[in-house]
Amino acid sequence: MSASTIAAVRGYRVWDSRGRPTVEAEVRLVDGSVGHAIAPAGASRGSGEAKDLRDGGLPFGGYDVRDAVDGIDTTIAPSLDGLDATDQAAIDRTLIDLDGTADRSRLGGNAMIAVSMAVAHAAAAHAAMPLWQWLGGSTPPQLPLPEIQIFGGGAHAGRRVDIQDFMVVAVGADDYTEALDWTAEVYRCAGELMANDSRLYGIADEGGWWPAFDTNEDAFAVLVRAIEWAGLIPGDDVAIALDVAASEFGQGGRYRLARDGSDMDSDGLAELLVRWVEQYPIISIEDPLAEDDESGLTKLTRAIGDRVQIVGDDYLVTNAGRITEAAAKGACNTALIKPNQSGTLTETLDALRTAHGAGWGAIVSARSGETEDVTIVHLAVGWNAAQIKVGSFARSERLAKWNEGLRIARCDGGRGRLPPRSAFPWWQK
Ligand code: 2PG
Ligand code: MG
Numbered sequence: 001m002s003a004s005t006i007a008a009v010r011g012y013r014v015w016d017s018r019g020r021p022t023v024e025a026e027v028r029l030v031d032g033s034v035g036h037a038i039a040p041a042g043a044s045r046g047s048g049e050a051k052d053l054r055d056g057g058l059p060f061g062g063y064d065v066r067d068a069v070d071g072i073d074t075t076i077a078p079s080l081d082g083l084d085a086t087d088q089a090a091i092d093r094t095l096i097d098l099d100g101t102a103d104r105s106r107l108g109g110n111a112m113i114a115v116s117m118a119v120a121h122a123a124a125a126h127a128a129m130p131l132w133q134w135l136g137g138s139t140p141p142q143l144p145l146p147e148i149q150i151f152g153g154g155a156h157a158g159r160r161v162d163i164q165d166f167m168v169v170a171v172g173a174d175d176y177t178e179a180l181d182w183t184a185e186v187y188r189c190a191g192e193l194m195a196n197d198s199r200l201y202g203i204a205d206e207g208g209w210w211p212a213f214d215t216n217e218d219a220f221a222v223l224v225r226a227i228e229w230a231g232l233i234p235g236d237d238v239a240i241a242l243d244v245a246a247s248e249f250g251q252g253g254r255y256r257l258a259r260d261g262s263d264m265d266s267d268g269l270a271e272l273l274v275r276w277v278e279q280y281p282i283i284s285i286e287d288p289l290a291e292d293d294e295s296g297l298t299k300l301t302r303a304i305g306d307r308v309q310i311v312g313d314d315y316l317v318t319n320a321g322r323i324t325e326a327a328a329k330g331a332c333n334t335a336l337i338k339p340n341q342s343g344t345l346t347e348t349l350d351a352l353r354t355a356h357g358a359g360w361g362a363i364v365s366a367r368s369g370e371t372e373d374v375t376i377v378h379l380a381v382g383w384n385a386a387q388i389k390v391g392s393f394a395r396s397e398r399l400a401k402w403n404e405g406l407r408i409a410r411c412d413g414g415r416g417r418l419p420p421r422s423a424f425p426w427w428q429k
Contacts, residue, residue, distance in 0.1 A: 006119070009027050035122030039052070044156070088123070091116065092344035120375075132382040132408055135382025143416035144176075145173075147388065151213075157204035178415070179416075206391030217276065241282070245286070273285060309427075318342040320354040336389070337363060
């Protein structure tokens with residue numbers, strides 16, 4: 001038995017940013033090192049994601065997680081007892097075998113990812129290192145370029161508009177600190193513009209302004225004005241990124257934009273997106289077509305993938321095998337990386353490495369249901385992901401992550417070195 005041997009694993013029930021129960025794991029090592037981590041939760045989920053274990057029934061709308069927490073105490077804990085926390089691959093293999101299902105429905109992806117991340121935290125504590133450094137990050141650390149929501153939409157805003165995330169990326173910022181400064185100004189200006197127009201109705205699930213727009217496209221004009229009002233140049237300093245989350249309003253090659261009152265096929269939606277790309281400074285589109293529309297994704301990537309980042313979320317679900325297949329077909333050029341979609345850190349890293357190996361980009365991402373847990377920031381820094389997405393610039397479950405990035409940057413007195421331009425081949429002017 002070594003000092004990094006696991007001595008105890010416990011599950012707890014805590015609460016997420018939607019006021020729903022979620023799973024926290026605590027891992028203790030023989031030397032007294034402790035790691036904690038909390039599972040996030042998605043609202044617009046890909047059908048191929050690891051399943052959260054929820055109790056169902058009436059309490060808390062069926063979202064309770066007592067079974068998942070019990071599973072940590074009664075099934076996971078005895079199996080991890082005595083394993084070495086520094087061998088993340090062996091820990092995760094044990095979790096995967098113990099669960100034994102393809103969709104993680106026995107233990108629950110929520111229980112598995114909480115334990116997997118808590119083990120990593122305990123191992124980093126044992127090594128007396130911040131997690132990003134334990135995971136292999138460079139020193140001084142490279143911070144990921146933030147993708148930050150200004151307006152919410154889709155499943156995160158009562159489907160007030162169809163598009164789910166209207167985000168900005170400070171492509172011209174010199175460092176992470178400046179990227180946050182600029183985004184804070186754009187966020188503030190966007191709120192003022194909405195207020196001036198009597199359209200300020202609070203915020204959506206991830207802290208973005210409520211999308212009180214008459215059409216989906218209206219949001220772009222306000223975003224461009226907000227960037228300008230912040231004294232920045234749209235496209236050069238700050239560009240627009242979308243998460244269309246098209247699986248939420250389309251399947252079988254048909255799409256319905258309820259806000260615009262329009263029905264279209266896959267080509268029709270792709271044409272609309274290309275028109276928006278030509279008209280507005282849009283540099284990244286996530287899930288532009290539904291997860292079942294591989295041919296549409298391939299066509300769109302072929303059409304604009306040389307100048308626009310085409311991101312797979314619901315379609316790829318942080319799965320290395322799916323990323324390999326998509327890369328071979330030329331569908332998408334960037335993978336969204338969400339640890340709880342896969343269920344373990346080892347599989348998450350595998351997905352990220354597969355994306356990098358295919359010459360793709362990777363964006364480490366939070367979920368719409370979040371907590372104060374900041375693990376993903378350490379993953380992005382430690383694994384050298386070039387980008388990160390954690391929702392808006394409001395609400396503490398989001399700011400906890402942006403602030404953790406500042407803290408990591410500060411550890412060497414820096415402002416947060418960003419990846420080199422070559423990490424973003426789609427945005428070379
Ligand atoms: C997404 C995420 C985050 P959710 O679709 O990318 O915005 O949403 O966690 O609801 O899947
Ligand atoms: Mg998405």
